[in-house]
Amino acid sequence: MRITILGAAAGGGFPQWNCNCRNCAGVRNGTVRARPRTQSSIFVRSDEHADGVLFNASPDVLEQIRSHPALQPARGLRDSAIAGVVLIDGQIDHATGLFMLRERATPLPLWCTDPVAEDLSSGNPILRVLGHYCGVRRERIALDGSSFEVPGAPGLGLRALPLSSKAAPYSPHREQPVPGDNIGMLITDTRRGTTLFYAPGLGEITPAVFDAMAGADAVMVDGTFWTDDEMIRLGLSRKTARDIGHLAQSGPGGMIEWLSRLPSRTGRWLIHVNNTNPILDEDSPERADLTRAGIRVCEDGMEIHL
Template identity: 75%
Template structure:
């Protein structure tokens, strides 16, 4: 399978439009060596075929499509390589790009859990709004360990598992999580036998989650914050990383510690990187530490072949 990282930043992108933290101010001024990033999303297609699956539809989807020719094969007057969309949660930065896909002649094929569908029909009624345009052909994602496929995308299958995290702020279960608010996905290529574990939002690593990570050929997981108190220390929020459903990279029990336990051959990548995270600065000690640990911060436009 071929994986294109369309966007690698957390909510708000990088630099964030209203932020003057050291990263955002520095990249605008040219004093910080860092690459701008759009909000996180990936596109996955089989080795033999043009059509694929969009995982998360960020508010930056139109910019991402313009910057990624693989999404527009131009086989007809109106065309797209997006055979279907899979959502890992109902957050604004992963779901509101669906609005931008409304100019279709047929309902948009969409896979999401029941709890995400509820949030996107009530708290943030994206699916109801789309019913006035192309409509949505919604397929539920089961959490029983059974794999599902997206028609038109041969050789690829997907298996979901519930994760510890946070539902969107407009969800009725924001503070009392239900299974399916946030999921991780194992993407499997039956032709090559390779797999990717994908979890851009990850609040804790349980034994089943670590097993899924350890048995995958590559992992692409939550890279939102470097420290638990990052936002508090910078004065941009009163909440810690774990309080809003993100496992920080550093510290005891952090993401780096878990990633270094994986088999040596596993490719390790971080996605959904918040604008405040010092790993964005390519000259920072934190960025160097990641590289020494064999961990890659994702960048917009990077491609992975498995």
């Protein structure tokens, strides 16, 4: 299985267009050793010659496709290696890119849960708008643990797990979450038996989620914030990481502590990193803490083979 990190940043990307925090200002003026990142999305295929699945369609999807020739194999006048799109949630930074895929000649194959489909048909009616262009062939992601495949992406088996997190701010159940607002995905190479657990938005690690993580060969999980009060301390928000559905990396019960409990063989990556997170600074003590813990930070363009 080949996993391409198309984008590794949280909403707004890095540097964020209107932000002058230490990270954003530093990467612009060269005083912080950090790499710019687009908004989070991955592309997964069973091998380098196969078509694959786009997990989340970020607002930066056109730039991401241009930057990764494997997604445009040029086998015909119009072509794409994207066999289908799977949405982890209905957040703006994970769904707006669907608009950019509207030039298809056939309806866009899209997998999402019922709550996400509802949100993208009402509060943020992307699916209805796309009906005026290519249209959408929406497929339901079940939450009962059953596996499914995306036709045209051979050798990949997918299974969803409902997560404790938050729906998008425009959702009517933002403050009263329902199962399916946010999911993690077990992605299995059915030929080799290797598995990735992918969860870019993760507010709590329940026993079922930890079991899925512990059984995977690699995990790629929520790297949004370093501390729970990060945005409050910087004066950028009145909400904690948990308030908006993210588990911070540091502190008791944080992501680092949970990842340290996984088997030693498990690969550990953080994705969906907010522009304020000090781990973006490659010389920061926080990045050094991750390195000592065997945790890596995703970068745009990174290729992972399982």
